[in-house]
């Protein structure tokens with residue numbers, strides 16, 4: 001059986017970041033990256049807004065807050081080193097009513113606490129900077145930028161293979177068995193053995209963890225993020241990215257105007273409960289996904305507190321006029337005709353059995369396995385330090401093998 005020091009499952013940005021950094025740090029190691037699709041970045045990584053987040057939203061002390069801030073700097077440095085196009089265009093979080101003005105102050109305080117370069121902008125100053133955007137005030141976050149994460153991922157994969165890493169595309173992991181000194185992995189293209197297994201499976205994270213025998217107390221709930229693209233005549237509608245002030249209870253940032261690195265402007269994404277983890281067309285239903293969702297107690301505990309939001313998102317998904325109203329709050333000139341089709345993305349959001357949205361990144365470890373269980377936004381921004389964080393854990397375990405320590409290291 002082919003045997004490797006490390007097997008990484010998942011060719012999104014997190015898996016590629018881990019695989020590349022393993023070989024950077026351990027040049028002689030044997031590493032295999034397994035991806036079920038025929039290309040890298042086929043799911044979340046290739047269907048996102050392309051924003052390099054600064055980290056203003058995240059709870060102080062959380063992994064998200066730390067790894068996003070580090071990830072923003074690391075992403076810019078990676079792009080500089082490898083000639084990948086990006087733009088540090090900054091972002092305006094625009095408050096359009098009194099309640100949002102209050103939330104804006106709390107968010108601004110959080111930004112300052114996180115040590116971010118952000119400033120409060122008055123209504124008049126907002127109009128001066130962005131004449132086509134209206135609001136009562138805003139926060140400007142200078143270090144936010146844009147990039148194409150498919151390109152970043154492709155470069156990580158290229159660096160990985162150039163250092164001797166092996167890749168098998170079109171290979172689905174179907175069984176995982178952790179033994180005393182290794183992990184046996186069954187895939188659709190044959191069996192593999194790994195000294196350490198790292199699983200970065202995005203929307204399939206809970207299934208992979210269950211397959212591996214972990215005690216899984218959460219499920220991945222797919223939230224569709226539906227976008228529109230503005231017509232090319234509106235590509236100059238804004239200079240910075242324009243975001244609403246988000247609801248602090250939700251992990252989603254609200255429909256925003258995003259300049260893409262190719263010069264176009266997208267509107268979105270919304271956050272609609274999805275019935276297929278990998279079905280991108282509207283109304284996609286996967287019966288297995290739907291059954292697991294319907295029988296997951298956490299969803300039924302989450303919904304009573306969220307039904308108003310869920311209905312609002314669903315009705316805006318069904319009606320372009322409703323969707324438009326969200327954007328017209330801060331960009332009143334937009335019309336229904338300006339909302340042109342653009343592919344949706346699907347977020348992998350972990351929800352606990354108690355019905356709580358898990359906000360922070362969640363990584364579970366056993367002696368021989370590391371499972372990335374929750375890596376929603378800003379995990380594209382944070383992918384380099386997430387990879388480093390996983391690697392540090394792996395190297396610590398590999399370097400210190402006393403039996404007592406190994407026995408104590410259960411899943412957490």
Ligand SMILES: Cc1cc2nc3c(=O)[nH]c(=O)nc-3n(C[C@H](O)[C@H](O)[C@H](O)COP(=O)(O)OP(=O)(O)OC[C@H]3O[C@@H](n4cnc5c(N)ncnc54)[C@H](O)[C@@H]3O)c2cc1C
Nearest residue numbers: 010012013014036044045048051173202225345376379381
């Ligand atoms: C609509 C949307 C907008 C977003 N906007 C941003 C943004 O602007 N900035 C930002 O930082 N983040 C953003 N995010 C979040 C970001 O895209 C994700 O957090 C990040 O891409 C997660 O990467 P990943 O590698 O964990 O997952 P993925 O990219 O989903 O990759 C997981 C991979 O695992 C593979 N896989 C799964 N199961 C198996 C199996 N059994 N065998 C083999 N392979 C398997 C899948 O095929 C997939 O390729 C956004 C996400 C969405 C959906």
